[in-house]
Amino acid sequence: MSEIRMLKTFLAIEKHGTMAAAADRIALTHAAVGAQMRTLERVCQRQLFDRSGRSIQLNNAGRSIIEQARTVVAAYDSLLRGVADTHDIEGSITIxxxxxxxxxLAANVILLKVAYPGLNVRLSHGSSADLERQVRVGAIDAAVIVGEPRTTTLPELWEDLYEEPLVLLANPAIAPDEASVSSLLKRYPFLGFEPASLTGTHVTSLLRRLRVEVSPVLEMNSIAAIADLVRQNVGISIVPRLRHAAWSEDPLLCVKPIPGTTWRRHIGWYEFGRQPRATAIVKQQLLTVLAK
Incomplete structure (x- = not known):
């Protein structure tokens, strides 16, 4: 990048006052500095120095491009730092x-291995409450958990990633398009979400607003397991619509929106205390994918 080198020499002359002083500071001969500046003038198609006196000085045209030269050099240096940072991110973290x-989370961690080959991200699973506790005691570095929106300050950090509305999940064999949510809830066995969980309390509140009494045949804290039982036509359920599950293309699942429901399950990024820089890389990857 000869143009960048010329701009750096140009800025050194402006800083130190003369070509000779600049040459001494940047370890070039006076002749080399002079040659670079003549080349820079040809590139810019204008004279940048006043050579009429005993010493060579910047003229008005030269002074007019100083800030632009600083911007270009700063951008180039920032680019190099970014490339260096990519290779500097290494070691192990647990999310x-x-x-x-x-x-x-796992799909995006795999994508990061291409850009950050030295980074090793270990994954851990658990309930939201347990994962939050592990983050706070330093057993893991950060976590993607379920929680209500919150206003936090460091050392605690919560950032919303995405939301999931409550929907009715049923087998298409028992859920024609014209069937209402209330009629299905009254007619078929109900698979309940664990009532003590955050989602479970909101499902219970929704059923109360719908004025529907259900007697769950079982209660679970696994949306995937509930969805699998619905596929087998064991019963119906109210669960958060998983953002990253292709339920709408599943021939064994019927997803019905629930009129009047406003609550959304919030999935967020949680960390506590001073975290390794690599955790910010993982979080940014998730946010970038979600923004598309």
Whole structure:
């Protein structure tokens, strides 16, 4: 990048006052500095120095491009630092996730290996409450968990990633298009979401607003397991619509929106205390994919 070298020499002359002083500071001969500046003038198609006196000085045209030269050099140096940073990110970190978000997290961690070959991300799964506790005691570096929106300050950090609305999940064999949510809930066995969980409390509140009484045949804290039982036509359920599950293309699942429901399950990034720089890389990867 000869143009960048010339600009750096040009800025050294402006800083130190003369070509001779600049040459001494940047370890070039006076002749080499002079040759670079004549080349820079040809590139810019204008004279940048006043050579009429005993010493060579910047003229008005030269002074007019100083800030632009600084901007270009700074951008180039920033680019090089970015490339260096890519190779400097290495070592091991551990990121936790709930079961329903693990596929999303794992897929993006795999993508990061291309850009950051020295980075080793270990994955851990568990409940949101357990993962948050592990983050706070330093057992893991960060986690993708379920939680309500919160305003946090360092050392605690919560950042919303995405939301999932509650939907009714049924087997298409028992759920014609014209069937209402209430009629299906009254007619078929109900597969409940664990009532003590955050999602479970909102499902219970929704059923109360719908004025529907259900007697769950079982209660689970796994959306994937509930969806599999629905596929087998064991019953129906109200669950968050997983953002990264292709339910709409599944011939054994019927997904019905629930009129009047406003609550959304919030999936967020949680970390605590001073974290390795690599955790920010993982978080940014998730946010970049979600923004597409």
């Amino acid at each position: 936790g996730s709930t079961a329903s978000s693990m596929g999303f």
